[in-house]
Amino acid sequence: MSDYFRQNAVKTSFANSESWIMLSSIEQQIKQKIERVGTPLKDWDIRINYGIKTGFNNAFIIDGTKRKELMDMDPKSEEIIRPILRGRDIQKYYKDFSDLYIINVHNGIKSKNLQPIKIDDYPAIKRHLDVFYKELAKRSDKGITPYNLRNCDYLYDFNQNKIIYPNMTKFLPFVYDDGQFLTNQKCYIITGNNIEYLTAFFNSSLFKYCFRDNFPELQGGTRELSKIFFDKIKILQVSEEINSSFKNLITKLQQFKRKGIKTKEIEVEIDHHIFKLYDLTVEEINEIGFIEIQ
Known part of the structure:
Protein backbone atom coordinates (compact mmCIF):
# COMPACT_ATOMS: atom_id res chain seq x y z
CA MET A 1 0.00 0.00 0.00
CA SER A 2 2.80 2.44 0.87
CA ASP A 3 4.46 1.73 -2.50
CA TYR A 4 1.16 2.55 -4.27
CA PHE A 5 0.87 5.91 -2.55
CA ARG A 6 4.48 6.82 -3.32
CA GLN A 7 3.98 5.99 -6.99
CA ASN A 8 0.61 7.72 -7.42
CA ALA A 9 0.78 10.67 -5.03
CA VAL A 10 0.17 14.15 -6.42
CA LYS A 11 1.17 17.36 -4.63
CA THR A 12 -1.60 19.92 -4.31
CA SER A 13 -1.59 23.43 -2.85
CA PHE A 14 -4.58 25.12 -1.24
CA ALA A 15 -4.71 28.86 -1.80
CA ASN A 16 -7.59 29.63 0.53
CA SER A 17 -9.83 28.20 3.25
CA GLU A 18 -12.73 27.26 0.96
CA SER A 19 -13.99 23.68 0.91
CA TRP A 20 -12.33 21.28 -1.52
CA ILE A 21 -13.03 17.92 -3.11
CA MET A 22 -10.83 15.09 -4.35
CA LEU A 23 -10.71 14.75 -8.16
CA SER A 24 -8.92 12.44 -10.56
CA SER A 25 -6.50 13.98 -13.05
CA ILE A 26 -9.06 14.02 -15.88
CA GLU A 27 -11.75 15.39 -13.57
CA GLN A 28 -9.40 18.21 -12.60
CA GLN A 29 -8.55 18.77 -16.26
CA ILE A 30 -12.22 19.12 -17.27
CA LYS A 31 -13.24 21.28 -14.34
CA GLN A 32 -10.27 23.62 -14.74
CA LYS A 33 -11.04 23.92 -18.45
CA ILE A 34 -14.66 24.87 -17.71
CA GLU A 35 -13.84 27.34 -14.96
CA ARG A 36 -11.01 28.98 -16.92
CA VAL A 37 -13.44 30.38 -19.50
CA GLY A 38 -16.35 30.91 -17.11
CA THR A 39 -17.69 33.93 -15.24
CA PRO A 40 -18.98 33.51 -11.66
CA LEU A 41 -22.78 33.65 -11.60
CA LYS A 42 -22.60 36.48 -9.07
CA ASP A 43 -21.21 38.62 -11.91
CA TRP A 44 -23.94 37.70 -14.40
CA ASP A 45 -26.92 39.94 -15.06
CA ILE A 46 -29.25 37.60 -13.21
CA ARG A 47 -31.13 37.57 -9.92
CA ILE A 48 -31.67 34.55 -7.66
CA ASN A 49 -34.50 34.74 -5.13
CA TYR A 50 -36.52 32.30 -3.07
CA GLY A 51 -40.25 31.79 -3.38
CA ILE A 52 -43.16 33.28 -1.46
CA LYS A 53 -43.29 32.73 2.29
CA THR A 54 -46.90 32.91 3.48
CA GLY A 55 -46.39 32.17 7.16
CA PHE A 56 -49.48 29.94 7.04
CA ASN A 57 -49.90 27.90 3.87
CA ASN A 58 -53.23 26.37 4.92
CA ALA A 59 -54.89 29.75 4.45
CA PHE A 60 -53.11 31.11 1.40
CA ILE A 61 -52.54 28.01 -0.73
CA ILE A 62 -55.69 26.48 -2.19
CA ASP A 63 -56.59 23.82 -4.72
CA GLY A 64 -58.50 24.21 -7.98
CA THR A 65 -61.84 23.38 -6.39
CA LYS A 66 -61.52 26.16 -3.81
CA ARG A 67 -60.29 28.55 -6.51
CA LYS A 68 -63.42 27.90 -8.56
CA GLU A 69 -65.61 28.33 -5.49
CA LEU A 70 -64.08 31.72 -4.67
CA MET A 71 -64.35 32.89 -8.28
CA ASP A 72 -67.98 31.77 -8.51
CA MET A 73 -68.75 33.77 -5.38
CA ASP A 74 -66.89 36.82 -6.68
CA PRO A 75 -65.27 36.83 -10.17
CA LYS A 76 -62.92 39.60 -8.98
CA SER A 77 -61.18 36.99 -6.83
CA GLU A 78 -59.35 35.77 -9.92
CA GLU A 79 -57.24 38.94 -9.91
CA ILE A 80 -55.17 37.80 -6.93
CA ILE A 81 -55.25 34.01 -7.29
CA ARG A 82 -52.10 32.74 -9.01
CA PRO A 83 -50.86 29.22 -9.87
CA ILE A 84 -48.02 28.07 -7.61
CA LEU A 85 -45.30 25.45 -7.83
CA ARG A 86 -43.60 23.66 -4.96
CA GLY A 87 -40.16 22.05 -4.87
CA ARG A 88 -41.67 18.61 -5.45
CA ASP A 89 -43.39 19.86 -8.62
CA ILE A 90 -40.09 20.66 -10.37
CA GLN A 91 -38.68 18.05 -12.71
CA LYS A 92 -35.90 18.20 -15.28
CA TYR A 93 -37.16 20.67 -17.93
CA TYR A 94 -40.77 20.06 -16.79
CA LYS A 95 -43.16 21.44 -14.17
CA ASP A 96 -45.68 18.95 -12.78
CA PHE A 97 -48.44 21.41 -11.88
CA SER A 98 -50.56 20.05 -9.03
CA ARG A 139 -47.62 35.43 12.07
CA SER A 140 -44.37 37.29 12.62
CA ASP A 141 -43.94 37.86 8.88
CA LYS A 142 -47.34 39.30 7.95
CA GLY A 143 -47.86 42.51 6.00
CA ILE A 144 -49.65 45.70 7.02
CA THR A 145 -52.70 43.63 8.04
CA PRO A 146 -53.02 39.96 9.05
CA TYR A 147 -54.49 39.34 5.59
CA ASN A 148 -51.45 40.62 3.72
CA LEU A 149 -48.33 38.64 2.87
CA ARG A 150 -44.89 39.86 3.92
CA ASN A 151 -42.98 42.36 1.78
CA CYS A 152 -41.52 40.98 -1.45
CA ASP A 153 -39.52 43.55 -3.42
CA TYR A 154 -39.01 41.13 -6.34
CA LEU A 155 -42.69 40.25 -6.75
CA TYR A 156 -42.63 41.32 -10.42
CA ASP A 157 -39.84 38.81 -11.12
CA PHE A 158 -42.43 36.02 -10.94
CA ASN A 159 -44.12 37.55 -14.00
CA GLN A 160 -40.94 37.22 -16.06
CA ASN A 161 -39.56 34.22 -17.90
CA LYS A 162 -37.45 32.44 -15.32
CA ILE A 163 -35.74 29.30 -14.11
CA ILE A 164 -37.32 27.48 -11.19
CA TYR A 165 -35.49 24.89 -9.11
CA PRO A 166 -36.01 23.26 -5.68
CA ASN A 167 -33.92 24.44 -2.77
CA MET A 168 -33.13 20.86 -1.72
CA THR A 169 -32.98 18.04 -4.23
CA LYS A 170 -31.24 14.80 -5.12
CA PHE A 171 -31.92 15.10 -8.85
CA LEU A 172 -30.83 18.70 -9.63
CA PRO A 173 -33.86 19.52 -11.83
CA PHE A 174 -34.31 22.95 -13.42
CA VAL A 175 -37.32 24.12 -15.40
CA TYR A 176 -37.77 27.09 -17.72
CA ASP A 177 -41.05 28.85 -16.93
CA ASP A 178 -42.79 31.34 -19.21
CA GLY A 179 -46.17 30.87 -17.53
CA GLN A 180 -45.82 33.43 -14.71
CA PHE A 181 -46.03 30.81 -11.97
CA LEU A 182 -45.35 31.80 -8.39
CA THR A 183 -43.41 29.42 -6.15
CA ASN A 184 -43.38 28.63 -2.47
CA GLN A 185 -40.33 28.92 -0.22
CA LYS A 186 -39.14 25.45 -1.24
CA CYS A 187 -38.00 26.86 -4.59
CA TYR A 188 -35.64 29.45 -5.98
CA ILE A 189 -36.19 31.47 -9.14
CA ILE A 190 -33.58 32.90 -11.51
CA THR A 191 -34.44 35.86 -13.73
CA GLY A 192 -32.32 37.96 -16.06
CA ASN A 193 -30.32 37.50 -19.25
CA ASN A 194 -29.71 34.24 -21.13
CA ILE A 195 -31.75 32.11 -18.75
CA GLU A 196 -32.70 29.71 -21.55
CA TYR A 197 -29.04 28.81 -22.00
CA LEU A 198 -28.61 28.60 -18.23
CA THR A 199 -31.58 26.22 -18.01
CA ALA A 200 -29.88 23.96 -20.53
CA PHE A 201 -26.52 24.21 -18.78
CA PHE A 202 -27.92 23.45 -15.32
CA ASN A 203 -29.73 20.39 -16.66
CA SER A 204 -26.70 19.22 -18.63
CA SER A 205 -24.39 16.33 -17.92
CA LEU A 206 -21.48 18.80 -17.81
CA PHE A 207 -23.03 20.74 -14.93
CA LYS A 208 -23.69 17.57 -12.93
CA TYR A 209 -20.20 16.24 -13.66
CA CYS A 210 -18.36 19.43 -12.70
CA PHE A 211 -20.50 21.09 -10.05
CA ARG A 212 -22.73 18.60 -8.24
CA ASP A 213 -20.21 18.39 -5.42
CA ASN A 214 -20.18 22.19 -5.06
CA PHE A 215 -23.46 21.80 -3.21
CA PRO A 216 -23.44 20.32 0.32
CA GLU A 217 -24.77 16.78 0.50
CA LEU A 218 -27.48 16.19 3.08
CA GLN A 219 -29.13 12.99 4.27
CA GLY A 220 -30.14 10.55 1.53
CA GLY A 221 -28.02 12.16 -1.17
CA THR A 222 -30.04 15.38 -1.21
CA ARG A 223 -28.16 18.54 -2.16
CA GLU A 224 -28.68 22.06 -0.79
CA LEU A 225 -28.90 24.45 -3.76
CA SER A 226 -28.68 27.74 -1.88
CA LYS A 227 -27.75 30.96 -3.66
CA ILE A 228 -24.40 31.25 -1.86
CA PHE A 229 -23.20 28.10 -3.62
CA PHE A 230 -24.51 29.14 -7.05
CA ASP A 231 -22.79 32.53 -6.88
CA LYS A 232 -19.34 30.93 -7.07
CA ILE A 233 -20.02 28.67 -10.07
CA LYS A 234 -18.20 29.82 -13.22
CA ILE A 235 -20.12 29.43 -16.48
CA LEU A 236 -19.23 30.50 -20.01
CA GLN A 237 -21.25 33.52 -21.11
CA VAL A 238 -22.89 33.34 -24.55
CA SER A 239 -24.42 35.62 -27.17
CA GLU A 240 -28.13 36.26 -27.63
CA GLU A 241 -27.97 34.18 -30.81
CA ILE A 242 -26.63 31.14 -28.96
CA ASN A 243 -29.13 31.67 -26.15
CA SER A 244 -31.92 31.71 -28.76
CA SER A 245 -30.75 28.38 -30.18
CA PHE A 246 -31.00 26.80 -26.72
CA LYS A 247 -34.44 28.36 -26.25
CA ASN A 248 -35.63 26.58 -29.41
CA LEU A 249 -34.32 23.25 -28.12
CA ILE A 250 -35.93 23.74 -24.71
CA THR A 251 -39.27 24.71 -26.29
CA LYS A 252 -39.21 21.54 -28.41
CA LEU A 253 -38.22 19.43 -25.41
CA GLN A 254 -41.02 20.82 -23.24
CA GLN A 255 -43.55 20.18 -26.01
CA PHE A 256 -42.41 16.55 -26.08
CA LYS A 257 -42.69 16.33 -22.28
CA ARG A 258 -46.28 17.58 -22.38
CA LYS A 259 -47.14 14.95 -25.01
CA GLY A 260 -45.43 12.16 -23.07
CA ILE A 261 -42.75 11.70 -25.75
CA LYS A 262 -39.31 10.57 -24.58
CA THR A 263 -36.77 13.40 -24.64
CA LYS A 264 -33.39 11.72 -24.10
CA GLU A 265 -32.39 12.33 -27.72
CA ILE A 266 -32.91 16.09 -27.37
CA GLU A 267 -31.17 16.11 -23.98
CA VAL A 268 -28.13 14.40 -25.52
CA GLU A 269 -28.23 16.96 -28.35
CA ILE A 270 -28.22 19.78 -25.79
CA ASP A 271 -25.29 18.14 -23.99
CA HIS A 272 -23.28 18.05 -27.20
CA HIS A 273 -24.03 21.69 -28.02
CA ILE A 274 -22.64 22.57 -24.60
CA PHE A 275 -19.61 20.30 -25.06
CA LYS A 276 -18.90 22.12 -28.32
CA LEU A 277 -19.13 25.54 -26.65
CA TYR A 278 -16.42 24.46 -24.23
CA ASP A 279 -14.33 22.84 -26.95
CA LEU A 280 -14.15 19.51 -25.10
CA THR A 281 -12.11 16.69 -26.59
CA VAL A 282 -13.52 13.26 -27.47
CA GLU A 283 -11.75 11.83 -24.43
CA GLU A 284 -13.33 14.46 -22.16
CA ILE A 285 -16.80 13.94 -23.66
CA ASN A 286 -16.52 10.17 -23.21
CA GLU A 287 -15.39 10.66 -19.63
CA ILE A 288 -18.48 12.76 -18.85
CA GLY A 289 -21.01 10.65 -20.77
CA PHE A 290 -24.75 11.19 -20.31
CA ILE A 291 -25.54 11.70 -16.62
CA GLU A 292 -29.05 11.04 -15.38
CA ILE A 293 -29.33 11.15 -11.58
CA GLN A 294 -31.63 8.33 -10.42
Whole structure:
Protein backbone atom coordinates (compact mmCIF):
# COMPACT_ATOMS: atom_id res chain seq x y z
CA MET A 1 0.00 0.00 0.00
CA SER A 2 2.80 2.44 0.87
CA ASP A 3 4.46 1.73 -2.50
CA TYR A 4 1.16 2.55 -4.27
CA PHE A 5 0.87 5.91 -2.55
CA ARG A 6 4.48 6.82 -3.32
CA GLN A 7 3.98 5.99 -6.99
CA ASN A 8 0.61 7.72 -7.42
CA ALA A 9 0.78 10.67 -5.03
CA VAL A 10 0.17 14.15 -6.42
CA LYS A 11 1.17 17.36 -4.63
CA THR A 12 -1.60 19.92 -4.31
CA SER A 13 -1.59 23.43 -2.85
CA PHE A 14 -4.58 25.12 -1.24
CA ALA A 15 -4.71 28.86 -1.80
CA ASN A 16 -7.59 29.63 0.53
CA SER A 17 -9.83 28.20 3.25
CA GLU A 18 -12.73 27.26 0.96
CA SER A 19 -13.99 23.68 0.91
CA TRP A 20 -12.33 21.28 -1.52
CA ILE A 21 -13.03 17.92 -3.11
CA MET A 22 -10.83 15.09 -4.35
CA LEU A 23 -10.71 14.75 -8.16
CA SER A 24 -8.92 12.44 -10.56
CA SER A 25 -6.50 13.98 -13.05
CA ILE A 26 -9.06 14.02 -15.88
CA GLU A 27 -11.75 15.39 -13.57
CA GLN A 28 -9.40 18.21 -12.60
CA GLN A 29 -8.55 18.77 -16.26
CA ILE A 30 -12.22 19.12 -17.27
CA LYS A 31 -13.24 21.28 -14.34
CA GLN A 32 -10.27 23.62 -14.74
CA LYS A 33 -11.04 23.92 -18.45
CA ILE A 34 -14.66 24.87 -17.71
CA GLU A 35 -13.84 27.34 -14.96
CA ARG A 36 -11.01 28.98 -16.92
CA VAL A 37 -13.44 30.38 -19.50
CA GLY A 38 -16.35 30.91 -17.11
CA THR A 39 -17.69 33.93 -15.24
CA PRO A 40 -18.98 33.51 -11.66
CA LEU A 41 -22.78 33.65 -11.60
CA LYS A 42 -22.60 36.48 -9.07
CA ASP A 43 -21.21 38.62 -11.91
CA TRP A 44 -23.94 37.70 -14.40
CA ASP A 45 -26.92 39.94 -15.06
CA ILE A 46 -29.25 37.60 -13.21
CA ARG A 47 -31.13 37.57 -9.92
CA ILE A 48 -31.67 34.55 -7.66
CA ASN A 49 -34.50 34.74 -5.13
CA TYR A 50 -36.52 32.30 -3.07
CA GLY A 51 -40.25 31.79 -3.38
CA ILE A 52 -43.16 33.28 -1.46
CA LYS A 53 -43.29 32.73 2.29
CA THR A 54 -46.90 32.91 3.48
CA GLY A 55 -46.39 32.17 7.16
CA PHE A 56 -49.48 29.94 7.04
CA ASN A 57 -49.90 27.90 3.87
CA ASN A 58 -53.23 26.37 4.92
CA ALA A 59 -54.89 29.75 4.45
CA PHE A 60 -53.11 31.11 1.40
CA ILE A 61 -52.54 28.01 -0.73
CA ILE A 62 -55.69 26.48 -2.19
CA ASP A 63 -56.59 23.82 -4.72
CA GLY A 64 -58.50 24.21 -7.98
CA THR A 65 -61.84 23.38 -6.39
CA LYS A 66 -61.52 26.16 -3.81
CA ARG A 67 -60.29 28.55 -6.51
CA LYS A 68 -63.42 27.90 -8.56
CA GLU A 69 -65.61 28.33 -5.49
CA LEU A 70 -64.08 31.72 -4.67
CA MET A 71 -64.35 32.89 -8.28
CA ASP A 72 -67.98 31.77 -8.51
CA MET A 73 -68.75 33.77 -5.38
CA ASP A 74 -66.89 36.82 -6.68
CA PRO A 75 -65.27 36.83 -10.17
CA LYS A 76 -62.92 39.60 -8.98
CA SER A 77 -61.18 36.99 -6.83
CA GLU A 78 -59.35 35.77 -9.92
CA GLU A 79 -57.24 38.94 -9.91
CA ILE A 80 -55.17 37.80 -6.93
CA ILE A 81 -55.25 34.01 -7.29
CA ARG A 82 -52.10 32.74 -9.01
CA PRO A 83 -50.86 29.22 -9.87
CA ILE A 84 -48.02 28.07 -7.61
CA LEU A 85 -45.30 25.45 -7.83
CA ARG A 86 -43.60 23.66 -4.96
CA GLY A 87 -40.16 22.05 -4.87
CA ARG A 88 -41.67 18.61 -5.45
CA ASP A 89 -43.39 19.86 -8.62
CA ILE A 90 -40.09 20.66 -10.37
CA GLN A 91 -38.68 18.05 -12.71
CA LYS A 92 -35.90 18.20 -15.28
CA TYR A 93 -37.16 20.67 -17.93
CA TYR A 94 -40.77 20.06 -16.79
CA LYS A 95 -43.16 21.44 -14.17
CA ASP A 96 -45.68 18.95 -12.78
CA PHE A 97 -48.44 21.41 -11.88
CA SER A 98 -50.56 20.05 -9.03
CA ASP A 99 -53.56 22.39 -9.50
CA LEU A 100 -52.53 24.49 -6.51
CA TYR A 101 -52.85 28.27 -6.23
CA ILE A 102 -51.73 31.04 -3.91
CA ILE A 103 -53.98 33.86 -2.79
CA ASN A 104 -51.56 36.67 -3.51
CA VAL A 105 -52.66 39.31 -1.00
CA HIS A 106 -49.35 41.07 -1.53
CA ASN A 107 -48.05 43.92 0.59
CA GLY A 108 -47.21 46.24 -2.29
CA ILE A 109 -43.81 47.50 -3.46
CA LYS A 110 -43.02 51.06 -2.40
CA SER A 111 -40.18 51.50 -4.90
CA LYS A 112 -42.56 50.70 -7.78
CA ASN A 113 -45.54 52.57 -6.33
CA LEU A 114 -47.51 49.32 -6.08
CA GLN A 115 -50.07 49.60 -3.31
CA PRO A 116 -50.84 46.74 -0.90
CA ILE A 117 -53.92 44.65 -1.63
CA LYS A 118 -56.98 45.83 0.30
CA ILE A 119 -58.77 42.70 1.43
CA ASP A 120 -62.17 44.45 1.53
CA ASP A 121 -61.98 44.68 -2.27
CA TYR A 122 -62.18 40.88 -2.38
CA PRO A 123 -65.07 39.85 -0.10
CA ALA A 124 -65.09 36.14 -1.02
CA ILE A 125 -61.38 35.82 -0.28
CA LYS A 126 -61.79 37.76 2.96
CA ARG A 127 -64.48 35.32 4.14
CA HIS A 128 -62.14 32.43 3.32
CA LEU A 129 -59.22 33.98 5.21
CA ASP A 130 -61.41 34.95 8.16
CA VAL A 131 -61.67 31.23 9.01
CA PHE A 132 -57.93 31.33 9.75
CA TYR A 133 -57.79 34.82 11.26
CA LYS A 134 -56.27 33.77 14.61
CA GLU A 135 -53.41 31.97 12.87
CA LEU A 136 -52.91 34.84 10.42
CA ALA A 137 -52.73 37.40 13.21
CA LYS A 138 -50.02 35.40 15.02
CA ARG A 139 -47.62 35.43 12.07
CA SER A 140 -44.37 37.29 12.62
CA ASP A 141 -43.94 37.86 8.88
CA LYS A 142 -47.34 39.30 7.95
CA GLY A 143 -47.86 42.51 6.00
CA ILE A 144 -49.65 45.70 7.02
CA THR A 145 -52.70 43.63 8.04
CA PRO A 146 -53.02 39.96 9.05
CA TYR A 147 -54.49 39.34 5.59
CA ASN A 148 -51.45 40.62 3.72
CA LEU A 149 -48.33 38.64 2.87
CA ARG A 150 -44.89 39.86 3.92
CA ASN A 151 -42.98 42.36 1.78
CA CYS A 152 -41.52 40.98 -1.45
CA ASP A 153 -39.52 43.55 -3.42
CA TYR A 154 -39.01 41.13 -6.34
CA LEU A 155 -42.69 40.25 -6.75
CA TYR A 156 -42.63 41.32 -10.42
CA ASP A 157 -39.84 38.81 -11.12
CA PHE A 158 -42.43 36.02 -10.94
CA ASN A 159 -44.12 37.55 -14.00
CA GLN A 160 -40.94 37.22 -16.06
CA ASN A 161 -39.56 34.22 -17.90
CA LYS A 162 -37.45 32.44 -15.32
CA ILE A 163 -35.74 29.30 -14.11
CA ILE A 164 -37.32 27.48 -11.19
CA TYR A 165 -35.49 24.89 -9.11
CA PRO A 166 -36.01 23.26 -5.68
CA ASN A 167 -33.92 24.44 -2.77
CA MET A 168 -33.13 20.86 -1.72
CA THR A 169 -32.98 18.04 -4.23
CA LYS A 170 -31.24 14.80 -5.12
CA PHE A 171 -31.92 15.10 -8.85
CA LEU A 172 -30.83 18.70 -9.63
CA PRO A 173 -33.86 19.52 -11.83
CA PHE A 174 -34.31 22.95 -13.42
CA VAL A 175 -37.32 24.12 -15.40
CA TYR A 176 -37.77 27.09 -17.72
CA ASP A 177 -41.05 28.85 -16.93
CA ASP A 178 -42.79 31.34 -19.21
CA GLY A 179 -46.17 30.87 -17.53
CA GLN A 180 -45.82 33.43 -14.71
CA PHE A 181 -46.03 30.81 -11.97
CA LEU A 182 -45.35 31.80 -8.39
CA THR A 183 -43.41 29.42 -6.15
CA ASN A 184 -43.38 28.63 -2.47
CA GLN A 185 -40.33 28.92 -0.22
CA LYS A 186 -39.14 25.45 -1.24
CA CYS A 187 -38.00 26.86 -4.59
CA TYR A 188 -35.64 29.45 -5.98
CA ILE A 189 -36.19 31.47 -9.14
CA ILE A 190 -33.58 32.90 -11.51
CA THR A 191 -34.44 35.86 -13.73
CA GLY A 192 -32.32 37.96 -16.06
CA ASN A 193 -30.32 37.50 -19.25
CA ASN A 194 -29.71 34.24 -21.13
CA ILE A 195 -31.75 32.11 -18.75
CA GLU A 196 -32.70 29.71 -21.55
CA TYR A 197 -29.04 28.81 -22.00
CA LEU A 198 -28.61 28.60 -18.23
CA THR A 199 -31.58 26.22 -18.01
CA ALA A 200 -29.88 23.96 -20.53
CA PHE A 201 -26.52 24.21 -18.78
CA PHE A 202 -27.92 23.45 -15.32
CA ASN A 203 -29.73 20.39 -16.66
CA SER A 204 -26.70 19.22 -18.63
CA SER A 205 -24.39 16.33 -17.92
CA LEU A 206 -21.48 18.80 -17.81
CA PHE A 207 -23.03 20.74 -14.93
CA LYS A 208 -23.69 17.57 -12.93
CA TYR A 209 -20.20 16.24 -13.66
CA CYS A 210 -18.36 19.43 -12.70
CA PHE A 211 -20.50 21.09 -10.05
CA ARG A 212 -22.73 18.60 -8.24
CA ASP A 213 -20.21 18.39 -5.42
CA ASN A 214 -20.18 22.19 -5.06
CA PHE A 215 -23.46 21.80 -3.21
CA PRO A 216 -23.44 20.32 0.32
CA GLU A 217 -24.77 16.78 0.50
CA LEU A 218 -27.48 16.19 3.08
CA GLN A 219 -29.13 12.99 4.27
CA GLY A 220 -30.14 10.55 1.53
CA GLY A 221 -28.02 12.16 -1.17
CA THR A 222 -30.04 15.38 -1.21
CA ARG A 223 -28.16 18.54 -2.16
CA GLU A 224 -28.68 22.06 -0.79
CA LEU A 225 -28.90 24.45 -3.76
CA SER A 226 -28.68 27.74 -1.88
CA LYS A 227 -27.75 30.96 -3.66
CA ILE A 228 -24.40 31.25 -1.86
CA PHE A 229 -23.20 28.10 -3.62
CA PHE A 230 -24.51 29.14 -7.05
CA ASP A 231 -22.79 32.53 -6.88
CA LYS A 232 -19.34 30.93 -7.07
CA ILE A 233 -20.02 28.67 -10.07
CA LYS A 234 -18.20 29.82 -13.22
CA ILE A 235 -20.12 29.43 -16.48
CA LEU A 236 -19.23 30.50 -20.01
CA GLN A 237 -21.25 33.52 -21.11
CA VAL A 238 -22.89 33.34 -24.55
CA SER A 239 -24.42 35.62 -27.17
CA GLU A 240 -28.13 36.26 -27.63
CA GLU A 241 -27.97 34.18 -30.81
CA ILE A 242 -26.63 31.14 -28.96
CA ASN A 243 -29.13 31.67 -26.15
CA SER A 244 -31.92 31.71 -28.76
CA SER A 245 -30.75 28.38 -30.18
CA PHE A 246 -31.00 26.80 -26.72
CA LYS A 247 -34.44 28.36 -26.25
CA ASN A 248 -35.63 26.58 -29.41
CA LEU A 249 -34.32 23.25 -28.12
CA ILE A 250 -35.93 23.74 -24.71
CA THR A 251 -39.27 24.71 -26.29
CA LYS A 252 -39.21 21.54 -28.41
CA LEU A 253 -38.22 19.43 -25.41
CA GLN A 254 -41.02 20.82 -23.24
CA GLN A 255 -43.55 20.18 -26.01
CA PHE A 256 -42.41 16.55 -26.08
CA LYS A 257 -42.69 16.33 -22.28
CA ARG A 258 -46.28 17.58 -22.38
CA LYS A 259 -47.14 14.95 -25.01
CA GLY A 260 -45.43 12.16 -23.07
CA ILE A 261 -42.75 11.70 -25.75
CA LYS A 262 -39.31 10.57 -24.58
CA THR A 263 -36.77 13.40 -24.64
CA LYS A 264 -33.39 11.72 -24.10
CA GLU A 265 -32.39 12.33 -27.72
CA ILE A 266 -32.91 16.09 -27.37
CA GLU A 267 -31.17 16.11 -23.98
CA VAL A 268 -28.13 14.40 -25.52
CA GLU A 269 -28.23 16.96 -28.35
CA ILE A 270 -28.22 19.78 -25.79
CA ASP A 271 -25.29 18.14 -23.99
CA HIS A 272 -23.28 18.05 -27.20
CA HIS A 273 -24.03 21.69 -28.02
CA ILE A 274 -22.64 22.57 -24.60
CA PHE A 275 -19.61 20.30 -25.06
CA LYS A 276 -18.90 22.12 -28.32
CA LEU A 277 -19.13 25.54 -26.65
CA TYR A 278 -16.42 24.46 -24.23
CA ASP A 279 -14.33 22.84 -26.95
CA LEU A 280 -14.15 19.51 -25.10
CA THR A 281 -12.11 16.69 -26.59
CA VAL A 282 -13.52 13.26 -27.47
CA GLU A 283 -11.75 11.83 -24.43
CA GLU A 284 -13.33 14.46 -22.16
CA ILE A 285 -16.80 13.94 -23.66
CA ASN A 286 -16.52 10.17 -23.21
CA GLU A 287 -15.39 10.66 -19.63
CA ILE A 288 -18.48 12.76 -18.85
CA GLY A 289 -21.01 10.65 -20.77
CA PHE A 290 -24.75 11.19 -20.31
CA ILE A 291 -25.54 11.70 -16.62
CA GLU A 292 -29.05 11.04 -15.38
CA ILE A 293 -29.33 11.15 -11.58
CA GLN A 294 -31.63 8.33 -10.42
